[in-house]
Amino acid sequence: MGDFDVVVIGGGTGNKVALAAAERGLDVALIERGPIGGTCVNRGCNPSKTLIHRADIAETIARADEFGIEGDVGEIDFEGIVHEVTETVDGKSERMEQTDRDHDNITLYREEARFVDERTLEVGSGERVSGGKVVVAAGAQPVVPPVDGLDAVDYLTSADALRLDSQPERMVIIGGGYIAAELGYFYEALGTSVAIVGRSDLLLSNEDREVAATFTEIARRRHRVYTGHEATTVSRNGEEITVTAEDKDGREISVTGDALLVAAGRRPNTDSLDPEAAGIDVDDRGFVKTNEYLETSAENVWAQGDIAGNYQFKHAADREAKYIETNALDGEREAVDYSSMGHAVFTSPQVAGTGRTEAELRGDGRKYVVGRCAYADTVMGKALKEQDGFVKVLAAPDEGTILGCHIIGPDASTLIHEVLLSLASGSGTISDVTDTIHIHPTLSKVVLKAFEDVNRTDSVENP
Template sequence: MGDFDIIVIGGGTGNKVALAGANRGLDVALIERGPIGGTCVNRGCNPSKTLIHRADIVQTIARADEFGIDAAVAEIDFRSIVREVTKTVDGKSERMERTDRNHDNITLIREEARFVDERTLETDDDERVTGEKIVVAAGARPAVPPIDGLETVEYLTSTDALRLDSQPEQLVIIGGGYIAAELGYFYESLGTSVTIIGRSDVLLSNEDREVAEAFTEIARRRHTVHTGHEATGVSQDGEEISVTAEGKDGEISVTGDALLVAAGRRPNTDLLDPDVAGIDIDDRGFVETNEYLETTAENVWAQGDITGNYQFKHAADHEAKYVEKNALDGERRAIDYTSMGHAVFTSPQVAGTGKTEEELDESNREYVVGKCAYEETVMGKAFKERDGFVKVLADPDDGEILGCHIIGADASTLIHEVLLALASGSGTIGDVTDTIHIHPALSKVILKAFEGV
């Protein structure tokens, strides 16, 4: 196919770099075998959060009687909901592809490609492309653990679960992370009975322990939850799927008419043969990068899920800005993750940034804790938020914010006040407590937690 100024592998957030290069007048090749937009647009953030908003509406109606309002959900058109969301995200992907195809400086290669030499790839059609520079942004895909009998069962991954035509009556989920939490919430809210089997003793085990324990207790009210269990076998008889799992108290067996495997994600490096190009990967299969997002190969950068730095869309977008400066403009800017946060869009929402209390204990770092329950604020009482709280961890000497963890309504929005303090201020408790907070906005729960330090 020829030589290019830059080759971008991956049309998710890599599409940003491809367009940035093309707009600078560079000759760009964009390699993407799937829909443009990658995981976020097609198989992740966009469809999942749009579907989850429907669950939020159902939950609001379900709680209406708590506020003296007589309301009920008369009917849920599951197929219509999924089809509308699918049409929306597919339309966005198609518009993105048209933009790429219509750009004079972009050659869109809709095939899989592997490295065959330094900065050289070969497509499925045996065509070779070479780039002066390369950006590896090929993402990740659902991980499928080696469970006995799984290959004989019609199981779902997160990709499939976002595009079902019919709603399961009983859904079994293997996995206890954010995908299990979010999709479990969506399906349960729309009427599916959900069973979750998680390996750890709590759901969302990567969160601060106190948050994870609170969420697990809430999830048990909504689902059947088996924590501390390892799925060991799967079988199917007609439409019924059975899952066996081992725990410290013995074996359990659960059944359903659908099985979702939500056991994490794996990088797509095995599809690229990066070692041929001199690109090192770590023992988990992720591309190794330095602070400039350079790989071990000359003139090759990497960003997004395939690096394993942070597997969030906003992290990939952040990295793309640095790759544009370093790869396209010849700068050497070290990436800064100081204000990196994350959120889980379930009910209640979960959000966090920085270290957990357990991580600080393991590193023998001294810290103090500030905490405020939602129900200790005016708006928290108005919302009848009985479970939510904000927890902040800080240095006892200078007030440096070491971590902040939230479970409760609008946690994904509230955390941004803390992220802004980390990014723009000194990153101390005072950056928050010295800010005038509108009363009685829900953000007062942040203020009170920080004042508690």
């Protein structure tokens, strides 16, 4: 049996913890069945956002005539684009793995692992590995819903869709969340006809409803969108795949394409890990339960990232890795602070948000005021000819505390950060933004004007 000071399961953000432990002189086992770097480097953020940047360029060219400039998207080297991105992320993963292998204090196991006892795992063909401390960072994987006939066709998951050798002419996407939105945009912008079948009544249904409704309307201009439909059967006839779906009243639709992407969410990788054998509690969805210190129910076992399910974002996992270093490696007990947690969806337009949505505030029975500003009401918004985008602020009526901020429009992923900075400062007030001098006429003025609008709002929303 291999006995280590620290065992880290998962080479995504868990790799940061493994390296931090090794640099502290601890003897570390790092267990990762797939490429080092995990989902983000290999099958998620890095390749998807790099590919989506190509879509942004194609869209900019396609819109050039709106600005009096002749432009035309000619031939697209789809295979070359995907090959370049794949080569880049694979190279990064290989360099990360070599760093681990070269470190005197890290033993790398490129194997499947499962718990067999407290802080003890069986790795690969039967070797047992144990640690004085264990960090569970084994990530998540795509959900494949139980749709009749799905297992009989060659469907894609997000991992496959980022590495296709050839571009499909028509793609059907099952799912209406951020993966469906981002990859649907990428493929459509590069010339694929895309149909999206989502069971919620809006795309991006976890966003503030006003944002989701606006995004869904924009998506309908780009794709064939069927919201409120549950996929029931999938079949193949030659090269053509047909998805049949029903709405709540039982009315059917059939959508065809030559490629099918299943983007129905993600589930934790606890199914093969057998955490119960180590006394690690999971919730009814399979996520590892953690407390505010990222401790699990098992002594000297911590969990972080997607498998813990607190926030399924890479930046959340990165933040949690720092707390794992403090709590697990340095023996402290510092509670995780998620107060400045935000997120973004890299589509066109971009979507970003932080804090509560209006529906959540109503559900909590909390009073709030709303401030808004449309992109079109700013100089740069007009320059961009942006007609749909807006910033929406939700605030406590008396203290002026920021309860939530939601943005849809160009550069939303960047604009949200001044709100996150306010929240991170511990203040989190409307005046943090309104008292800041904003350079004129930057796009950030749309955020300023939305926050100023809160101060002009007399009406209080009563749930």
